[in-house]
Amino acid sequence: MNLLYAGSEDVPPDPYAFAGNGDVSGQPPVCILNSDTDPLRASGEAYAAQLAKAGVPLPVAA
Known part of the structure; x- marks a missing residue:
């Protein structure tokens, strides 16, 4: 699933690829x-x- 999201095996190590x-x-x-x-x-x-x-503030949805 991560590879489909990122589009390439080179992307996942990038700290900006996944939050x-x-x-x-x-x-x-x-x-x-x-x-x-x-x-x-x-x-x-x-x-x-x-x-x-x-x-980091985390608002709570009601």
């Missing part, structure tokens, strides 16, 4: 929406934890 691969500090507020059955849910939760640790 959590680089330094996330200084990003604007980020809203992450995870579905209960989303196969990428674990990635979304890890990204949210990374953002929170960096002090």
